[in-house]
Amino acid sequence: MPAPTIRPVRDDDIPAIAAIYGHWVAHGLASFEYAPPGAEEMARRRDAVLAAGYPYLVAERDGAVRGYAYASAYRTRPGYRYAVENSVYVAPGEGGAGLGLALLEALVERCAAQGFRLMVAVIGDTANEPSIRLHARAGFAHAGLLPAIGWKHGRWVDSVLMTRPLGPGAASPPAG
Numbered sequence: 455m456p457a458p459t460i461r462p463v464r465d466d467d468i469p470a471i472a473a474i475y476g477h478w479v480a481h482g483l484a485s486f487e488y489a490p491p492g493a494e495e496m497a498r499r500r501d502a503v504l505a506a507g508y509p510y511l512v513a514e515r516d517g518a519v520r521g522y523a524y525a526s527a528y529r530t531r532p533g534y535r536y537a538v539e540n541s542v543y544v545a546p547g548e549g550g551a552g553l554g555l556a557l558l559e560a561l562v563e564r565c566a567a568q569g570f571r572l573m574v575a576v577i578g579d580t581a582n583e584p585s586i587r588l589h590a591r592a593g594f595a596h597a598g599l600l601p602a603i604g605w606k607h608g609r610w611v612d613s614v615l616m617t618r619p620l621g622p623g624a625a626s627p628p629a630g
Contacts, residue, residue, distance in 0.1 A: 458513040458520060458553050460560045463500060467512050470519035472496040474545045483579040483611050484543070486604040500524075508538065509564040513553045520548050523557035525565050528574045536571040536628050538620075542588070549584055558592045566620040571628060577614040578604070586614060594618040 463471070476490030491499075503510050503524050510524040521544035528537040540561055544553045565573060575594055577585045594616035602610035 455551060456515060458515045458556050460511055460513055460556055463504075463510040463512050463522065463524075465497070467519050467522070468493050468497045468500065470545075471500070471512070471522050474519075474522065474543050477546050478543055483582065483606055484577070484585065486578060486606055486611070488606070507568070509561060509568075511557055511560055511564075513544070513557050515553070520545050520551075521553040521557055523554075523561045525561055525570070525573070528572075536569070537574060538565050538570045538572070539574045539576060542585075554585075554588045555591055558588060562592060562618065562620065569629060570620050571623055573618045573620055575614075575616040575618075577616065578606075578611055580612045580614055582614070586616070589616045589618075592618065 472491065472493040475485070475496065479485050479487045479490040500510055503526055506527065508525040511522065512519045513521040521542070523540065523542040525538040525540055528534050528539045540558065542554050542558050542561070544557075562573060573594070574597075575585075575589045577589065580599070595618070596614070597617040598615040600613040600615065603613045604611045
């Protein structure tokens with residue numbers, strides 16, 4: 455299978471992004487949303503990520519968007535400004551094909567280049583082994599568990615926290 459092209463998001467990617475995310479909202483536990491947002495809402499969210507200065511990437515293969523990833527603020531208080539939270543989604547049927555890892559590695563690289571020092575993954579469901587393994591392969595370590603933090607699909611759902619230092623991490627003060 456050819457390697458995916460990882461590139462910055464474009465306006466014409468939004469319908470595919472909305473379809474990918476919508477599938478996981480409806481059928482998965484990675485997101486605690488109940489109703490899939492439409493393309494207009496996904497465009498608004500993408501615009502907010504970009505306006506805040508965070509990277510937003512897509513994985514394209516054979517001319518089609520097969521996955522996407524972005525970083526956003528982990529928390530809004532100023533003391534957290536060097537930490538980012540990642541989101542990575544791949545299209546149904548694309549898991550295990552290297553798209554998630556390619557997206558996550560590119561996102562890590564871009565965030566480190568922008569001076570961020572820590573990336574946080576908040577993974578819905580302790581049974582989400584594919585996402586936990588993906589993050590571990592990308593250098594993330596287990597940082598905690600939020601038991602029964604959300605309710606979805608008729609059951610309580612945990613969140614797994616994983617972190618990865620970026621650049622020099624906590625070894626030195628941030629610049630600026």
